[in-house]
Amino acid sequence: MKYSIHVPSTLEEAFTTRSRVGGQYLAGGTVVLAIKKPVCDLVSLSRIPGLSFIERKGDCIEIGGGTTFDELDRSALLKERLTALWQASHELAGPQIRNVATIGGNIGSMSPSADSVTALMALDASVRLFTMEGGKPCRRTVPIRELRLGEGEIIEAVVIRTNVDSSVFEKVGKRNAMAVSVVNMAVARVGKKVSVAVGSAAPNVVFCRRTSEILSKDCTDMMAAKAAILEEISPKDDRWGTVEQKRIVCANMLEKLAGEVSA
Amino acid sequence: MKNIIGTSVFRSDAPDKARGRSVFADDLMIPGTLHVSLARARVAHAILKGVKVPPIPDGCFVFTAKDLHSNLIPSIMNEQPVLASERIRCHGEPFAIVAAPTKELADSIADSIEPELEVLGTVDSIADALDPSKPALFEKGNVCSTFHSEKGDVDRGFRESFLTVEGDFETPTQIHGFLEPEGAVTFIDEDGKMMIVASTQYAFGDLREASAVTGRPQSEIRAMAATVGGAFGGKDGYYVSVFPAVVTHLTGKPAKYIYSREENIRYGMKRHKSISHAKVGFSKDGRILAADCSILLDTGAYAVLGTSVLKLAMEVFCGAYDIPNVRLDGKLLYTNHAPGSAMKGFGAPQSAMAFENLLNRAASKLGIDPVQIRIINAIHKGQKNSMGGVHEHEIGLEEALLKFRESDFYREMTQHPEKDCGYGIAVGMKSSGLGKFVPDTCHVTIRKTGGGYIVRTSIVDLGQGSRTTLSQIAAQALGVPFEAIDMQMGCTDGNPDSGSTAASRSTYVCGNAILDAARKIREGADEATGSCAFPEPKDEAVHAFFAFLVQGAKVKTDPVTGKTDVLWMHSTTDAGRIINPALLDGQVFGGISMSIGMTLSEQIRYRDGKALENGMGNYIIPTALDVPKLTNEFVEKPEESGPFGAKGMAELPTVAVAPAITTAVCSLYEDLEINSIPIDRTAVLKSRRKR
Numbered sequence A: 001m002k003y004s005i006h007v008p009s010t011l012e013e014a015f016t017t018r019s020r021v022g023g024q025y026l027a028g029g030t031v032v033l034a035i036k037k038p039v040c041d042l043v044s045l046s047r048i049p050g051l052s053f054i055e056r057k058g059d060c061i062e063i064g065g066g067t068t069f070d071e072l073d074r075s076a077l078l079k080e081r082l083t084a085l086w087q088a089s090h091e092l093a094g095p096q097i098r099n100v101a102t103i104g105g106n107i108g109s110m111s112p113s114a115d116s117v118t119a120l121m122a123l124d125a126s127v128r129l130f131t132m133e134g135g136k137p138c139r140r141t142v143p144i145r146e147l148r149l150g151e152g153e154i155i156e157a158v159v160i161r162t163n164v165d166s167s168v169f170e171k172v173g174k175r176n177a178m179a180v181s182v183v184n185m186a187v188a189r190v191g192k193k194v195s196v197a198v199g200s201a202a203p204n205v206v207f208c209r210r211t212s213e214i215l216s217k218d219c220t221d222m223m224a225a226k227a228a229i230l231e232e233i234s235p236k237d238d239r240w241g242t243v244e245q246k247r248i249v250c251a252n253m254l255e256k257l258a259g260e261v262s263a
Numbered sequence B: 001m002k003n004i005i006g007t008s009v010f011r012s013d014a015p016d017k018a019r020g021r022s023v024f025a026d027d028l029m030i031p032g033t034l035h036v037s038l039a040r041a042r043v044a045h046a047i048l049k050g051v052k053v054p055p056i057p058d059g060c061f062v063f064t065a066k067d068l069h070s071n072l073i074p075s076i077m078n079e080q081p082v083l084a085s086e087r088i089r090c091h092g093e094p095f096a097i098v099a100a101p102t103k104e105l106a107d108s109i110a111d112s113i114e115p116e117l118e119v120l121g122t123v124d125s126i127a128d129a130l131d132p133s134k135p136a137l138f139e140k141g142n143v144c145s146t147f148h149s150e151k152g153d154v155d156r157g158f159r160e161s162f163l164t165v166e167g168d169f170e171t172p173t174q175i176h177g178f179l180e181p182e183g184a185v186t187f188i189d190e191d192g193k194m195m196i197v198a199s200t201q202y203a204f205g206d207l208r209e210a211s212a213v214t215g216r217p218q219s220e221i222r223a224m225a226a227t228v229g230g231a232f233g234g235k236d237g238y239y240v241s242v243f244p245a246v247v248t249h250l251t252g253k254p255a256k257y258i259y260s261r262e263e264n265i266r267y268g269m270k271r272h273k274s275i276s277h278a279k280v281g282f283s284k285d286g287r288i289l290a291a292d293c294s295i296l297l298d299t300g301a302y303a304v305l306g307t308s309v310l311k312l313a314m315e316v317f318c319g320a321y322d323i324p325n326v327r328l329d330g331k332l333l334y335t336n337h338a339p340g341s342a343m344k345g346f347g348a349p350q351s352a353m354a355f356e357n358l359l360n361r362a363a364s365k366l367g368i369d370p371v372q373i374r375i376i377n378a379i380h381k382g383q384k385n386s387m388g389g390v391h392e393h394e395i396g397l398e399e400a401l402l403k404f405r406e407s408d409f410y411r412e413m414t415q416h417p418e419k420d421c422g423y424g425i426a427v428g429m430k431s432s433g434l435g436k437f438v439p440d441t442c443h444v445t446i447r448k449t450g451g452g453y454i455v456r457t458s459i460v461d462l463g464q465g466s467r468t469t470l471s472q473i474a475a476q477a478l479g480v481p482f483e484a485i486d487m488q489m490g491c492t493d494g495n496p497d498s499g500s501t502a503a504s505r506s507t508y509v510c511g512n513a514i515l516d517a518a519r520k521i522r523e524g525a526d527e528a529t530g531s532c533a534f535p536e537p538k539d540e541a542v543h544a545f546f547a548f549l550v551q552g553a554k555v556k557t558d559p560v561t562g563k564t565d566v567l568w569m570h571s572t573t574d575a576g577r578i579i580n581p582a583l584l585d586g587q588v589f590g591g592i593s594m595s596i597g598m599t600l601s602e603q604i605r606y607r608d609g610k611a612l613e614n615g616m617g618n619y620i621i622p623t624a625l626d627v628p629k630l631t632n633e634f635v636e637k638p639e640e641s642g643p644f645g646a647k648g649m650a651e652l653p654t655v656a657v658a659p660a661i662t663t664a665v666c667s668l669y670e671d672l673e674i675n676s677i678p679i680d681r682t683a684v685l686k687s688r689r690k691r
Helices: A011-021 A069-073 A076-081 A083-091 A095-100 A103-108 A115-122 A209-217 A222-232 A243-261 B014-018 B103-112 B126-130 B154-159 B203-214 B242-251 B261-267 B306-315 B348-366 B370-377 B397-405 B408-415 B466-478 B506-522 B581-600 B657-666 B681-685
Strands: A004-006 A024-026 A041-044 A054-057 A060-064 A126-133 A136-143 A154-161 A166-173 A181-190 A193-199 B034-040 B046-052 B061-063 B094-100 B114-119 B143-151 B163-171 B183-188 B194-198 B221-225 B255-258 B273-282 B288-300 B325-334 B421-432 B441-448 B453-457 B485-489 B527-533 B545-557 B564-574 B629-635
Touching: A004 A011, A011 A041, A011 A126, A011 A154, A054 A076, A060 A076, A069 A083, A069 A095, A069 A103, A076 A083, A083 A115, A083 A166, A083 A181, A103 A115, A103 A154, A115 A166, A115 A181, A115 A193, A166 A243, A181 A243, A193 A209, A193 A222, A193 A243, A209 A222, A222 A243, A243 B681, B034 B103, B034 B242, B046 B094, B061 B242, B094 B103, B094 B242, B126 B288, B126 B325, B143 B306, B154 B273, B154 B288, B154 B325, B163 B348, B183 B242, B194 B203, B194 B242, B203 B221, B203 B242, B242 B255, B273 B348, B288 B306, B288 B348, B306 B325, B306 B348, B348 B370, B348 B421, B348 B657, B370 B397, B370 B421, B397 B408, B397 B421, B397 B545, B397 B564, B397 B629, B408 B421, B408 B545, B408 B564, B421 B657, B441 B506, B453 B466, B453 B506, B466 B485, B466 B506, B506 B527, B545 B657, B564 B581, B564 B657, B581 B629, B581 B657
Parallel strands: A004 A041, A024 A041, B034 B255, B194 B221, B288 B325, B453 B485, B564 B629
Antiparallel strands: A054 A060, A060 A154, A126 A136, A126 A154, A166 A181, A181 A193, B034 B094, B046 B114, B061 B094, B143 B325, B163 B273, B183 B194, B183 B255, B273 B288, B421 B545, B441 B453, B441 B527, B545 B564
């Protein structure tokens, strides 16, 4: 496999390079380089300054799209304020992968099992996207639950409100590290409002709107919540688990995690 | 001089490995090397009518079966072609060898070679192999070999039994998972001989296979093992060095062929998938009165060492126990899967999965402690084995059981089990030596030098540490410090044939050969050859002697996910006198890790003959976070015929892990019986947990 790797030093340059040569952005490379797909041109985001940071801004925490999971794993701020995202970062793959894989790359990979996306959905995070229109830089911020990446858009930052009272993430893989999730789930609570997201149980990571509504109304109504989540997921048999297994695990995990976030 | 037998001297290969200085086959860079790639079948079963080779660039080569002096891999069954020429019997079976100046070019030429095929139905399981409506891989059908033995009156044994337990069991196709894939480099050396440098367990095997296939006389070939990054049986009996050897022989140019990880996982040799059935009858006080055991093994497209694997699986099925009435039935079956052959344990883990689980269930039903029921039935020296032959060598199983009963593990299990944790034990046994009817001799030479002695042997240090243990034996026998021994290993040239580094045989047979040569040196010779022939059993048996162990597993299961975590494995090992305790622990801990993989997550699954698993990202071996606390102790009952009383034990630790873990998991549930591995989490999730 032969690649050409372009190494722009600004977002503008990255966008225009990618529009010119086609190909894919490289934001760590742990997914792109592992898949033997004939991608000839890769536009690396790793040398663009200012994409790697974890910062408190007012009532939000902003995380640069180029921040590695190792950096997220080591963040005391994250561990304290956004536990679900910290847990997802902590358990993602293994140390070698966490050293290079980035949160922007994890979001951009659009994988149904992307651990950080599940946490971000439950935390109602927003994503700030960079694009160019008429030769001018242009940015938009969208909730991750509604994210559809436009042609050439770059994930510049993730923005998460810190008014979360409690959040928790759990994944189960076929082994205890370096494992694709059989199922992953995150639950967050802001006041009485509960949010639930699930990965590896549908073609995309799913924000479980109905389940979240039921638990927000009555966080002890587990029977209705379990019934709802089983409606909201659509797992298929895959090499990591069967439909039956994923459904049982989802229902069990919901009960456990909803219990953990409730005050 | 102080005794260095029984001490954990520093591994002599460690400094080079730690500093990255060891030279593996792939590290050899010879200018002008042709890189080898194989054109492989993309279907699992077909009649091969021809091979269309497109025009190829200058300096590149394509060879097919007709270019070979002999198109047969020398083996027990002599049925495996080097290159398919009439029939494709498994997905990935090679039908042409490509050589080119770069690996990329060789791969792309290999991809462009089209076989003309008439596709046949796939024999895709053990059930398919037994189904007469399915196609046959060979004229004689899909049964490669069978095993039958009967001792005593089995039916009467069951009639007299107070309790009978019975079950069907299944174990998966497993890969060796060595760090370094199969591979070799070949070239013509300064003497005009062909040199083979391979990742191999037996350089003489590489040499003979290359000679048979190319027609080049054995005297015109040299072979040596490079540093080997693990083998576990997967680099013996079928040597991939034959492919670069053909290229070098026919072109005169150096050649290199290293398996990719995908080739290793999909097309390398495998541990046999098994389906077994066993029925065991007990008296009220726990004596085993009768056992009826049968096993079916999937040997894939070719037997390689499979016929021997079947014999061993049967011999040890209930072999750890003194049972008056035993029936054994086995079949080795051809399917359109990658060949099953040798893998650490060699059939024993498959049969232990069945018998040890049943024994634990019976103990529980009879209200007898699981260690006690094994003490009641343990086999001893002088008693008869499952086929009626007499054990003439040392057996320390009862001693191991008694010592296990004194362990912290047993105390925790029986007196203060941790909340929500399950415990289970099992016994394993494993032979040492190649077995009856297979010549099993070892020759070594020792030569005196200015500063010490050079010991030459074709035994290979595969990572198990034999360079170190054999040095210890030589140093002790010659009365010199460990550092005075220079081990020259793994080479055919100037080295005597010591046999393969396999079958848990090296410490015993090479150790004894070293003692023989050392005796001659002590008697005054400056140079001496020493030999040892592995003892053959006289009567109804396959192997003369065995090592044993008792293993305990402590587990936790997650009620949310159904996942099993193994928390502690404790072993009590009987391997005669221990030469190097740290290396023994290494073998025990490595073997356990390998079998934890098979029990919890590892398996190759075939769909229409094609393996679903093709990389280390989806073939799930345990990580450091999946391997539990490991403790090992040993009983030292010296084997009189062994070097300083040692027995071979390399493969033993893989044997009992699965039944110990499955028993531990089941102990947490009211209604769970695990008869199949890797453990099905859905079944665990759906079971009723004990309060």
